[in-house]
Amino acid sequence: KQEVTQIPAALSVPEGENLVLNCSFTDSAIYNLQWFRQDPGKGLTSLLLIQSSQREQTSGRLNASLDKSSGRSTLYIAASQPGDSATYLCAVETGANSKLTFGKGITLSVRP
């Protein structure tokens, strides 16, 4: 059974800091890994998707990497801003039915 872990559960940083959010998964036989952002009381916004054959994806100040063999992914946020404050969820797709298994998320607070 696939399990996804995100540690720590919460993180507080000053504005402008570069930071790394970690995600680990137990079964390396994944199709892809997706990072989402969730604002309080809101749904999920897709940030980046890395397919199993890829090593990283970039979008603006965000860079996500994938090391499938070790069961790890990182989301790098450059020059953090207060608007980046949200919960960041990592999810992996395993199996042919597009099912996503989620971690519990990391709640990020960027202090002005």
Add this chain to the structure above:
Amino acid sequence: SAVISQKPSRDICQRGTSLTIQCQVDSQVTMMFWYRQQPGQSLTLIATANQGSEATYESGFVIDKFPISRPNLTFSTLTVSNMSPEDSSIYLCSAWGDPTSPEQYFGPGTRLTVT
């Protein structure tokens, strides 16, 4: 990308009643999914809504409690039946339908409180 809307956005319901949540996608999609996010927890898949056939439920979820409909390629409903306070959660609908990308898109969620 797909834009997904859900109705209602939130509701407060009494124990023992049922609530039907609607999910509308702005384009035809192959697969639709229903997730539950309990307070302080991550998302758990309830079922996959299949067009033209019965939904496929995950372990721990049953059709009598969470009946699902998928009448066409853009719409699905989830009913939470005979509700108890333990059903208080955010219910999210998601969709996948672009054969060129495995990316899934999510609706804004329905926040349900059962008293």
